[in-house]
Amino acid sequence: MTDSWVNSAERIGADLHVELAGSGSRRAALIHALRAAVQDGRLAPGTRLPPYRSLAADLGLARNTVADAYAELVAEGWLTARQGSGTRVAPRAEPPRPARVPKKVPRRAAAPAHNLMQGQPDAGSFPRGAWLSAARRALNTAPNEAFGPGDPQGRIELRRALAGYLARVRGVRTTPDRIVICSGFAHALRLLFGGQVLRGPLAVESYGLPFHRSLLAEAGVRTVPIGLDEQGARVAELMEGREGEVQEAREAARAALKDVRAVLLTPAHQFPTGGPLHPERRAAVVDWARARGRVILEDDYDGEFRYDREPVGAVQGLDPERVVYLGSVSKSLSPAVRLGWMVLPEQLVDPVLAAKGQREAWASVLDQLTLAELIESGGYDRHVRRMRQRYRARRDQLLAALDEHAPHITAAGIAAGLHAVLRLPPGTERAVLKATAWQGIALDGLAPYRHPDATMPGQDGLVVGYATPPDHAYQAALEALCRALPPAP
C-alpha cells in the first residue's frame, strides 16, 4: 500500500451502472445508455469511464462493442479520449442540474467580525499529526473482529484506557466494565432518560445549557431548578426546599423537589456561571443521594482545563454507586470526534446496555480505537496540557484587557474552562448585548441559560468564550468587547 497522493488521473470510476434496454443492437443500447447518463448528470463532466475490457466483462459484451460505443460518443462530443488519461465525460458549460435552493434563511445576515461564543474548543488546534499516528498504530494492530459488528458498550481498548486516565486525572473510581461509550453528552442523556434507565423529575442548576433542557423535555423529563451562589449549586434545596421564597412558593418548590429522582450538576466548573461546587456541598449531595436512593449526574464537561492550583476531582470518586459520571472529547479534542462516555454505578450498567440494544453502536469503532491509542501513548495528555497553556494565556489576555479598559467589570468562573462570565449591573444585559452586536461580536448573555422556572434572582452577564478566535484576531475581539462594556458607575 502506498501512502503517496493518488494521481488525479488515477481517480477512476472502476464501477459504472448502465442498463441496456431493448432487444436491438447492444452497441446502440450502450450508446443510448451512456448518452442518457451524461445528459441527466449521473455521469459528471470529467468522470473517467472504465477501460473497455472491464466494462465489456461487466456487461457481457465484446470488447469491440464497448470501444465502438466510446468512439461514437467521442465523435458526438459527449466523451473525450486522451492518451494516458483514458476516456472521460466531456466538460460542459452549464451545470447538469440546478442545485436545490435552500429554504432556510441563514442564521445571521452577515458573519460577525468577532466570535466570542462559548462552547467550542479551538478548531485550529486539533492534533492532526498525533491523531493520525495513533490511528495508524491502532488500525495496524487491531484484531480483525474490531471490523465486525462490535460491542454496543464500546471497545474494551478504549474503556481500559479511560478507566486508567479518569482515575489518574479526575479521581474517578471505576473499572472498564462500568464504562459505556457513546457519541457525546447528548447521546448519554438520551440513553439515560429516553431509554427509561432513569426517570424524572430531574433537579438541574438554575443556569445551564438550554439544549440539555430541551433534550430532556423531548424525552418527557420535567426539570426542577435549584439555586446557585458563589459556592455552586445550593444542593441543600434538595432536602429543604428553596430558600428566600415566600411561604407558599417555598412549599410548592419543596413538594416538586421531593419528587426529584436525580440531580444533574456541573461540579468542577458550574456551567456557565463559574466556580466549583464547595466541598461541603459535594459531601452533602452524596449523602442526599445515599439516604434517598437518588442518582447524581456529574457533567464533567471541562474538568481537564483548570488553571489554578486548587484541585477539583470528580464527585464520582466520593461514591461510585450513586454518581453517573459523564464526559466527552468535545471540549478537549473536538466535537468532530463524536465520542463520550458514561461511568456508571454497577446497577445501571445492564439497564443502559439494554437501552442501547444489541444493534446500537453509534460511535465509530475506528475513532474509539484511535482515541484509546492516543490516551495510552500519552499523546492525549500532551495535547490537553498544550491546550491548557493556550487557553490559560487566552484567559489572562482577557483579564488584562479588562484590567486596562474596564477594571470595574468582574470576571467570574475564570479558574477553569474555555469561557468566563463578565458580571453586569442588574438590568443592563440587553443593552450591553446591543452594544456588543454593534461592535460585531457574536456572544451570549446569561439570560438564555436561565431555567424558565428558576426562582433565584436573575443575574446579568456576558458569557465570553475565548477558545475559538484565531490568534491574530483575538486582541481586536477583546478591544471591541471592552468598547461595548458599560462605563464605570
Place this chain on the structure above:
Amino acid sequence: MTDSWVNSAERIGADLHVELAGSGSRRAALIHALRAAVQDGRLAPGTRLPPYRSLAADLGLARNTVADAYAELVAEGWLTARQGSGTRVAPRAEPPRPARVPKKVPRRAAAPAHNLMQGQPDAGSFPRGAWLSAARRALNTAPNEAFGPGDPQGRIELRRALAGYLARVRGVRTTPDRIVICSGFAHALRLLFGGQVLRGPLAVESYGLPFHRSLLAEAGVRTVPIGLDEQGARVAELMEGREGEVQEAREAARAALKDVRAVLLTPAHQFPTGGPLHPERRAAVVDWARARGRVILEDDYDGEFRYDREPVGAVQGLDPERVVYLGSVSKSLSPAVRLGWMVLPEQLVDPVLAAKGQREAWASVLDQLTLAELIESGGYDRHVRRMRQRYRARRDQLLAALDEHAPHITAAGIAAGLHAVLRLPPGTERAVLKATAWQGIALDGLAPYRHPDATMPGQDGLVVGYATPPDHAYQAALEALCRALPPAP
C-alpha cells in the same frame, strides 16, 4: 510529529489529580494523597508519575517537597524509581479492585464451530492501508472548520463524493444538498419515523429484518406486510389488497393497506429471500406513490454486490421526488465505520434536518472526511470490486458444494449479496436447524424474518451467510452444512 511507535517508557502520566487535605505539612499531605491513590487503585501499578518539577508547579509546591514525598513512598514500597524510567507505581500481586461480575449469561454456551450467520461483511478484509492513506490525505487537507461544531447534514466533501458515486454506480439522481449523512440504516429509520418526518402505517415486505420491525414498533409505527413471489414484492397489493385470501381477510387487508403512507422495499435484492424487484413492479410502485402522494423507502443494503450481468439500478432513479434512498458502508466496508446516507426528495430535506436538530451530528466527521477521500481517490471502488470477486468465489464454492452433496436443494437469491437462501421442503425448517446446530453451525432459518402478520404461505429455508468465515474454515463449514441438509426425497 513522528509516526514511529511510542516507546513504552514514554507512556507517561503527564497529568495527575491529587488533593492535598488538611493544613499540616505539605510534604505529609502529598505523601498521604499519593499513598491513598495507590491503595485504592486510582494509580495503577506501573503508572509513571509526573516529573518533580511538573507536579510541583501544578500543586504550587517546592520541587524538593515533591522529591521528598516520592523518596518516602519509594522507601515504603509504594513507588519504584529507576534511572531512565522515572518514578512509577510499584507492581502489586493482587488486583486493585475486584472486577464487576457480569450478570448476563453469555448468549451461547459454546462458540459454534462454523459461523454462517448472514449480515456481516468479511471483517478480515477491511482495507486498513487504503483507509489510513485516505485518512492522512483527508486530515492533512481538511480546513480548520472541519474540527468545529459541524453540519448536521454531513460534510459537504462526503455528500459531493456520494452524489457522484451513487449516480455512477447505482443510477441515483441527486445533488449533494439532497443527501443527509447519518450513522447507518437504523439511524435513518429513527430520524424518519421517530422524528415525525414520515408517519405510519408503513407497508413492508413479508420477509425482512426483525430488527427493523422492532425499531419501527418502538417508534410507534404500524407495519403492514405485503406478499412476495419470484418477481419480488407484490406491490399490486398496495392498490388492490392481498391476493389469495378469503373474502373477509382480503377486505381487512385492503383496508389496512389503504391507510399506508409509505412502503419499505429492498428492490435490488429482496432481503432475505432473494431476487430483484421486477421492472414492471418498479414502475408500478412509483406510479402508486405518485398517484397517492406516498413515499417509497429504498433499502439498497447490498446494491454494490451483484454477480450476474443483469444490472439493477436504484428505483430512486425513476422518481427522485417519491423515493427516499438509503445506503450505508456496513456491508461494503464494515459496520465499524458508522456511516450511512439518505438521498431525499426535495420536500423532505428540511423536515429531516429539523428532526436531526442543530446539535445532532452522530457521525464522526473524521470518518466522513476519510470516506469522501476514499471514494474520490477510487480506493472505495477498488475495495468493492475486490470484495465482489471474493464474495462471488464464496458463493460459487457454496453452489459447488450443494451440487456435489445436495443437488436436490435449490439456492435462491444467489445473483447478489452476502448470503443465499437454501429452499427446504415445507415443514422441515426446524428439524434442519436442529441438524445444523448439531453440526456446530450458527445460522438462521427463514422463520424469524417473517412478519408476524404475513398472510402469504410461509416458506422453509436456511439463510446462509458466506462472507464471514475465514478462508481456511469455509470449506469445512460448507461440508458440515451439507451433512445437515435433508436427503433427497
